[in-house]
Amino acid sequence: MNDEQLLRYSRQIMLPEIDVAGQKRLKSSRILLIGLGGLGSPVSIYLTAAGIGELVLVDFDKVDLSNLQRQILHATKDINRPKIDSAKEHLLSLNPDININCIGEKLTENNLIEEAKKSDVIIDATDNFATRFSLNEVSVKTKTPLISGAAIRFEGQVTVFNPSKKTSPCYRCLYDEDISTQESCTANGVFAPLLGIIGSIQANEALKLILDIGATIQGKLLLVDALNMEFNEAVLKKDPKCPVCN
Secondary structure, three states, X not given: OOHHHHHHOHHHHOOOOOHHHHHHHHHOOEEEEEOOOOOHHHHHHHHHHHOOOEEEEEOOOEOOHHHOOOOOOOOHHHOOXXXXXXXXXXXXXXXXXXXXXXXXXXXXXXXXXXXXXXXXXXXXXXXXXXXXXXXXXXXXXXXXXXXXEEEEEOEEEEEEEOOOOOOOOOHHHHOOOOOXXXXXXXXXXXXXXXXXXXXXXXXXXXXXXXXXXXXXXXXXXXXXXXXXXXXXXXXXXXXXXXXXXX
16 A cells, blocks of 8 residues: 555554555455445445445436435536446545446346456445345355345335355345335435435445454344434344245
């Protein structure tokens, strides 16, 4: 690490749990981030600032005016631009040290598997169940940790699935694939700071996994009520009949 990098990450390096060795570990890591909206915005910003070596961004949407209330990665000037373009510009202006790879199309299962195999962590920052189930299957097949987050109205949830641990449940243990819901930010709205809270927790858990420090929220579902500012935990157990992880 050069002097400029040591200064940039100095407040992080000062932490004995991280130190220079941990910072080098972050620099050699690779994270696959799916979704550059309300959750993907804070996730990508904090991972970039922390010095992740390679960030793979996947999103095939364009910036819309209605996004700007919560998707802090993008600006008014970015309306109608592909989100991967505005995201890359923003993130490199924050930290030019990191490598950012952009994928502006929907990945096939085989493509997702290949990307996951090369990554240390997958972060699900999407807003639909179909994609979440697909990412979960890829996570289990490749044994790559998956950090899942969701938010709607004033309620959010986040958890860590780590298929390399025999006791870890997967997303399919939590939700049945036949689940049918019309709930979305578009239909129901969402409180902007809530996405910042959930996204920050996702980034927090990703960094801890890479650094192998602290205790993750694997096996727990962290529930956030932003309206009443309450945090609760629900225990998640592996489903012995799960068709994905068993």
